[in-house]
Amino acid sequence: MKDEIQTPADRSANLKGMGCSRKRVEDVRFTQGKGNYVDDIKLDGMLVGDFVRSPYAHARVTAIETEAALKVPGVLAVLTAKDLEPLGLHWMPTLAGDKQMVLADGKVLFQGQEVAFVVATDRYAAADGVAAVEVEYEELPVVTDPFRALDPDAPVLREDLAGQTEGAHGPRRHHNHIFTWEVGDKEATEKVLDEADVVAEEMVYYHRTHPMPLETCGCVASMDKVTGKLTLWGTFQAPHAVRTVASLISGIAEHNIRVISPDIGGGFGNKVGVYPGYICSIVASIVTGKPVKWVESRMDNLMSTAFARDYWMNGRIAATKEGKITGLWCHTTADHGGFDACADPTKFPAGFMNICTGSYDIPVAYLAVDGVYTNKAPGGVAYRCSFRVTEAAYFIERMVEVLAIKLGMDAAELRRINFIREDQFPYQSALGWEYDSGNYHAAWDKALTAVGYDALRQEQAQRIADFKAGKTRKLLGIGLTHFTEIVGAGPVKNCDILGLGMFDSCEIRIHPTGSAIARLGTISQGQGHATTFAQIIASEIGIPADDITLEEGDTDTAPYGLGTYGSRSTPVAGAATAMAARKIRAKAQMIAAYLLEVHDGDVEFDVDRFVVKGAPERFKTMKEIAFASYNQAIPGLEPGLEAVSYYDPPNMTYPFGAYICVMEIDVDTGEHKVRKFYALDDCGTRINPMIIEGQVHGGATEGYAIAMGQEIVYDDMGNHKTATLMDFFVPTSWETPHYTTDHTVTPSPHHPIGAKGVGESPNVGSVPCFSNAVHDAFRPFGLVQSHMPHDQWRIWKIADDLGLHG
Numbered sequence: 105m106k107d108e109i110q111t112p113a114d115r116s117a118n119l120k121g122m123g124c125s126r127k128r129v130e131d132v133r134f135t136q137g138k139g140n141y142v143d144d145i146k147l148d149g150m151l152v153g154d155f156v157r158s159p160y161a162h163a164r165v166t167a168i169e170t171e172a173a174l175k176v177p178g179v180l181a182v183l184t185a186k187d188l189e190p191l192g193l194h195w196m197p198t199l200a201g202d203k204q205m206v207l208a209d210g211k212v213l214f215q216g217q218e219v220a221f222v223v224a225t226d227r228y229a230a231a232d233g234v235a236a237v238e239v240e241y242e243e244l245p246v247v248t249d250p251f252r253a254l255d256p257d258a259p260v261l262r263e264d265l266a267g268q269t270e271g272a273h274g275p276r277r278h279h280n281h282i283f284t285w286e287v288g289d290k291e292a293t294e295k296v297l298d299e300a301d302v303v304a305e306e307m308v309y310y311h312r313t314h315p316m317p318l319e320t321c322g323c324v325a326s327m328d329k330v331t332g333k334l335t336l337w338g339t340f341q342a343p344h345a346v347r348t349v350a351s352l353i354s355g356i357a358e359h360n361i362r363v364i365s366p367d368i369g370g371g372f373g374n375k376v377g378v379y380p381g382y383i384c385s386i387v388a389s390i391v392t393g394k395p396v397k398w399v400e401s402r403m404d405n406l407m408s409t410a411f412a413r414d415y416w417m418n419g420r421i422a423a424t425k426e427g428k429i430t431g432l433w434c435h436t437t438a439d440h441g442g443f444d445a446c447a448d449p450t451k452f453p454a455g456f457m458n459i460c461t462g463s464y465d466i467p468v469a470y471l472a473v474d475g476v477y478t479n480k481a482p483g484g485v486a487y488r489c490s491f492r493v494t495e496a497a498y499f500i501e502r503m504v505e506v507l508a509i510k511l512g513m514d515a516a517e518l519r520r521i522n523f524i525r526e527d528q529f530p531y532q533s534a535l536g537w538e539y540d541s542g543n544y545h546a547a548w549d550k551a552l553t554a555v556g557y558d559a560l561r562q563e564q565a566q567r568i569a570d571f572k573a574g575k576t577r578k579l580l581g582i583g584l585t586h587f588t589e590i591v592g593a594g595p596v597k598n599c600d601i602l603g604l605g606m607f608d609s610c611e612i613r614i615h616p617t618g619s620a621i622a623r624l625g626t627i628s629q630g631q632g633h634a635t636t637f638a639q640i641i642a643s644e645i646g647i648p649a650d651d652i653t654l655e656e657g658d659t660d661t662a663p664y665g666l667g668t669y670g671s672r673s674t675p676v677a678g679a680a681t682a683m684a685a686r687k688i689r690a691k692a693q694m695i696a697a698y699l700l701e702v703h704d705g706d707v708e709f710d711v712d713r714f715v716v717k718g719a720p721e722r723f724k725t726m727k728e729i730a731f732a733s734y735n736q737a738i739p740g741l742e743p744g745l746e747a748v749s750y751y752d753p754p755n756m757t758y759p760f761g762a763y764i765c766v767m768e769i770d771v772d773t774g775e776h777k778v779r780k781f782y783a784l785d786d787c788g789t790r791i792n793p794m795i796i797e798g799q800v801h802g803g804a805t806e807g808y809a810i811a812m813g814q815e816i817v818y819d820d821m822g823n824h825k826t827a828t829l830m831d832f833f834v835p836t837s838w839e840t841p842h843y844t845t846d847h848t849v850t851p852s853p854h855h856p857i858g859a860k861g862v863g864e865s866p867n868v869g870s871v872p873c874f875s876n877a878v879h880d881a882f883r884p885f886g887l888v889q890s891h892m893p894h895d896q897w898r899i900w901k902i903a904d905d906l907g908l909h910g
């Protein structure tokens with residue numbers, strides 16, 4: 105056999121397993137236009153639904169006239185809250201324990217809110233129908249400022265909660281107050297602040313933005329009246345959770361609901377929540393007996409589906425004269441819009457914001473978050489960051505910079521002397537997390553050396569001198585960030601969404617000829633799971649990745665799991681994959697021993713086969729073992745070779761990274777140019793370095809967008825001013841900086857293959873890095889803090905306010 109002359113290294117390369125930059129198997133379909141997205145689904149007799157949306161941010165709905173709309177050719181039905189009420193579906197539960205109107209019930213709370221659902225034979229007729237529905241509104245006073253919303257005389261937004269002093273997360277102290285979440289030791293922290301040598305205080309605002317996936321949200325609902333089975337295709341990041349929630353709120357038995365997430369054109373957190381469009385499509389399909397499709401327009405998506413951030417973080421950080429941080433205090437005012445529809449684990453109403461002590465060994469800390477209702481769209485999702493982690497990272501990485509200014513210290517050095525040391529892991533943070541592993545000093549030194557940090561500072565000093573001497577109008581900013589992420593929710597003991605524990609799953613079935621199919625509870629939206637999870641299995645059981653099909657997103661076939669967001673697929677489902685593979689390997693070992701006529705313990709795994717210990721010429725390949733498992737009677741063993749694993753992780757994983765940005769800023773025009781962006785990521789054991797690099801490029805580009813221009817803006821009347829791509833910044837190849845990627849590898853000690861997540865890290869790390877570069881350029885001229893996004897006008901304004909325009 106040719107096989108026998110291959111070295112173990114050749115055989116291993118043939119598997120394309122762990123660590124291989126295997127090309128993405130998905131892309132053959134995608135690049136040839138063979139993707140299958142929700143809008144590609146066309147069923148016989150399929151109808152289309154579209155929403156009448158509120159033009160007002162706060163108004164009473166006094167009448168809805170549907171007669172004219174029903175006369176429009178092609179329009180079959182118009183649903184309003186009145187039609188949904190008898191079914192108990194005019195309101196729906198949100199992921200945050202609040203409830204949200206499916207269709208306006210007496211009033212509207214944000215511009216773009218769903219008021220009526222028009223069902224027609226095609227989308228043109230639906231649009232004409234929408235235009236023909238007449239709604240009478242009585243305008244009410246609007247609040248878009250979360251601080252103003254808490255004034256005693258602020259208008260009451262949620263009349264349905266009138267008099268309710270207990271919310272989903274504890275007491276409410278005002279009619280627009282949602283919750284207060286407190287972590288840490290308030291008294292001890294305040295004592296440290298009172299007695300500290302140095303205290304820096306700042307309001308750090310992380311503006312409202314939106315994940316804006318290329319494909320908008322949508323679904324197709326098809327109720328088969330004969331079988332009683334509801335099939336729901338949709339852009340769902342958590343298909344199983346959607347099935348369970350749909351069953352609980354509709355009363356349809358769970359086995360009679362099949363949820364399918366087909367190809368998804370980017371999720372970024374936007375497709376985690378449950379939207380009125382899903383409920384209305386299901387109801388419309390039941391009512392009409394026909395399949396009903398609903399797909400958002402770009403404006404619908406930007407105006408009504410989950411936004412991100414909008415956190416006002418007031419911070420105080422204490423240190424010794426030498427720069428040792430002694431305490432951190434943070435009070436956050438969180439603007440949640442009209443309904444609390446945040447996607448966070450139940451016990452964490454402000455997500456994992458309590459990771460805000462970052463990469464630093466801070467002895468005491470205190471965090472309080474107040475959630476507030478305003479007349480803006482609901483949501484509050486993790487836009488490429490595990491549950492408010494970008495907010496936390498932005499906060500601490502700005503506070504450290506502000507402290508460096510106060511101390512007159514170099515910000516790189518200040519970080520270095522405060523990093524959690526390698527020997528402190530597992531590290532217990534003051535705000536309650538146990539960091540699994542890290543080596544921050546090594547990553548930091550590698551990063552500073554790679555960019556030539558000292559030389560950059562010298563160049564910057566020269567530039568400042570030249571600027572002051574009138575020889576240049578360009579400043580140089582050096583942005584630094586060291587972030588710690590927290591991903592892989594999560595241990596079921598403290599992480600659930602609506603009571604559903606956040607484990608995940610993988611089922612592997614080896615076919616007789618030695619190829620395989622694996623199914624997972626997660627769902628790729630572009631991350632490349634079909635490529636990478638096959639690599640884990642390849643290395644674990646010795647079947648080439650090219651012989652392994654991966655399937656996700658069909659609740660009729662995939663094992664139950666909580667889906668893909670919060671970079672949890674690798675930490676949780678990836679672990680389940682390794683564990684299921686190991687069950688298969690254990691059975692394969694018994695089969696091999698039987699075939700080789702030796703004791704189980706006398707064979708050992710060797711890349712793609714079991715060999716007899718001490719006699720490497722005696723072996724059975726996995727292919728032979730797979731065939732035997734089905735076709736040969738093996739005493740004491742069932743036929744077949746398959747396994748399933750449901751994995752409840754013992755802890756989260758804590759990826760980290762060191763990012764450095766070098767930026768040129770033109771003082772007179774406010775223009776900027778990113779000269780260098782260096783990103784070092786440590787995500788533990790790396791499955792596919794090329795996919796990781798792609799993740800870093802994508803995440804850093806989103807981070808660039810957020811830091812430098814992307815923003816959801818409302819005017820005082822609650823008008824949404826950024827609902828088109830003319831107004832909402834999405835970088836093209838023209839603006840996108842060039843990235844230099846790098847890595848260190850500090851495996852997670854509790855993950856079966858040592859891997860941590862990586863998809864979100866580049867957003868978490870890059871936003872503060874870009875922002876710090878802008879701040880650093882103006883630091884010598886007195887800038888301490890200015891709000892993102894740093895668009896051209898705002899940068900020009902900083903220069904103007906500092907008197908740099910003469």
Ligand code: PCD
Nearest residue numbers: 371372373486488630636670672673674791792861862863
């Ligand atoms: N160590 C390691 C890690 C990882 N990896 C790879 O990488 C990726 C990723 O991963 P992760 O981190 O685990 O994550 P996932 O879970 O899978 O995913 C998720 C994420 O992902 C990211 N990325 C992306 N990409 C794309 N393309 N698309 C999309 O959509 C997206 N999204 C975003 C987001 S936002 Mo959230 O939802 O906010 O929460 S979260 C998120 C995959 O494939 C994996 O396998 C590797 O290789 N290695």
Ligand SMILES: [Cu+]
Nearest residue numbers: 486489491492
């Ligand atoms: Cu987030």
